[in-house]
Amino acid sequence: MKTAKEPEAHGVGAGSDEAIIARVVAGDTAAFEAIVRRWQSPLVNLAWRFCRDRARAEEMAQEAFLRAWRNLGQFRGESAFSTWLFALAANLYRTELRRIPATMLSLDEIAEPQDPMVAGLAFDESSRDESLRRAVLALPEKYRDAILLFYFHEQDVPAAARTLRIPDGTVKARLFRGRELLRRKFSGARRKTRSAGPAAQNAREAESR
Amino acid sequence: MKPNLTIPKCSTPELTDGEFDRALAADHDAIVPSSGFADSVMAAVSHETSAPVPLAFPWVRALPGLVAAIVALGVLIAAIVVLLQSAPARHAAGLSISLQTFSAPMFRQAPDVLWLAVSLAISAASLLFCRRLISSR
Numbered sequence: 001m002k003t004a005k006e007p008e009a010h011g012v013g014a015g016s017d018e019a020i021i022a023r024v025v026a027g028d029t030a031a032f033e034a035i036v037r038r039w040q041s042p043l044v045n046l047a048w049r050f051c052r053d054r055a056r057a058e059e060m061a062q063e064a065f066l067r068a069w070r071n072l073g074q075f076r077g078e079s080a081f082s083t084w085l086f087a088l089a090a091n092l093y094r095t096e097l098r099r100i101p102a103t104m105l106s107l108d109e110i111a112e113p114q115d116p117m118v119a120g121l122a123f124d125e126s127s128r129d130e131s132l133r134r135a136v137l138a139l140p141e142k143y144r145d146a147i148l149l150f151y152f153h154e155q156d157v158p159a160a161a162r163t164l165r166i167p168d169g170t171v172k173a174r175l176f177r178g179r180e181l182l183r184r185k186f187s188g189a190r191r192k193t194r195s196a197g198p199a200a201q202n203a204r205e206a207e208s209r
Numbered sequence: 210m211k212p213n214l215t216i217p218k219c220s221t222p223e224l225t226d227g228e229f230d231r232a233l234a235a236d237h238d239a240i241v242p243s244s245g246f247a248d249s250v251m252a253a254v255s256h257e258t259s260a261p262v263p264l265a266f267p268w269v270r271a272l273p274g275l276v277a278a279i280v281a282l283g284v285l286i287a288a289i290v291v292l293l294q295s296a297p298a299r300h301a302a303g304l305s306i307s308l309q310t311f312s313a314p315m316f317r318q319a320p321d322v323l324w325l326a327v328s329l330a331i332s333a334a335s336l337l338f339c340r341r342l343i344s345s346r
Contacts, residue, residue, distance in 0.1 A: 029254060029255065029258050030251075032251070032254055033247060033251050036247045036250045036251060037247050040242045040246055040247055040250070041239075041241065041242055044240065044242040044246065045239050045240060048238075048239075048240050049238065054240060054243075057240070058242065058243060058246055058249075061242070061246070061250075062246070062249060062250050062253060065250045065253075065254075066250070066253055066254065066257065069254050069257075070257075128232070129231070129232035129237065132224075132229070132232045132233065133232065133233065133238060136233070147233065151230075151233040151234060151238075154234075155230065179226070179229060182224065182229070183224045186224045187224060
């Protein structure tokens with residue numbers, strides 16, 4: 001399965017996930033460290049996408065690993081371990097976000113320029129990208145999850161669908177709708193940035209001279 | 210002197226799919242876990258492993274008490290229902306709750322003996338239950 005970052009190969013407990021899991025289930029708790037080292041980056045990054053707070057992302061990822069460790073006996077190998085792990089983690093992160101939302105802002109409050117002049121100057125590509133990422137978190141949950149998982153899995157719809165445990169078609173529909181909401185929002189912000197206010201007008205004139 | 214004012218160059222007012230993809234792409238938006246993260250997780254796992262297993266609730270020992278409680282509750286509810294059904298006819302002037310009122314419709318034949326037997330049975334059960342609890346320690 002494609003992920004935001006491929007698992008790191010470490011000397012500790014090198015071997016397939018299934019072999020390591022068998023050892024852990026047999027009572028070798030230390031073998032679980034190989035699983036943690038292999039999957040820490042994807043799980044922390046997935047959490048990061050859900051909350052955009054490094055400390056909280058690591059806390060949530062740690063809880064996901066603990067939950068995985070507790071439920072390792074329930075892993076039957078019917079799917080890849082990564083599928084099982086990501087589904088478990090995504091489910092936990094969504095529950096956590098329902099409990100304590102990542103942002104208290106609504107979609108209407110995201111990326112709206114207060115002063116069109118200032119916002120126009122600052123609305124460069126990187127800040128626009130960051131605003132877009134934060135705006136994703138303000139989307140309704142089902143659109144947010146589809147977009148986050150789709151990009152986390154490097155734009156792999158089936159992988160996102162497996163993690164969310166919903167059909168591919170549902171993921172596609174939610175992606176489309178979520179993008180539409182974001183596009184509408186950001187297009188409005190751009191139009192305001194470009195046209196609103198005499199300050200912006202002066203700036204455009206100054207640039208054209 | 211020209212003022213140093215610039216505005217961003219936006220090719221189109223719409224956000225394109227390409228712009229979405231670039232902004233949200235995994236490699237543009239990744240963090241590296243802190244160096245002690247894996248150790249922290251393993252410490253939490255070890256802590257959980259070493260924690261004492263929580264004591265299971267002693268269902269077998271509690272069973273007699275639970276059964277007695279359920280029976281007592283059932284009798285109480287039945288008595289209240291019977292009391293409410295018979296009260297209007299018997300006590301038109303007001304509702305007076307007494308042992309006699311409770312027992313009259315249910316145990317018309319020998320109320321005193323029956324209540325006495327129930328009391329003794331409950332006392333005996335309580336005594337046996339307490340002795341069993343003490344002897345098991």
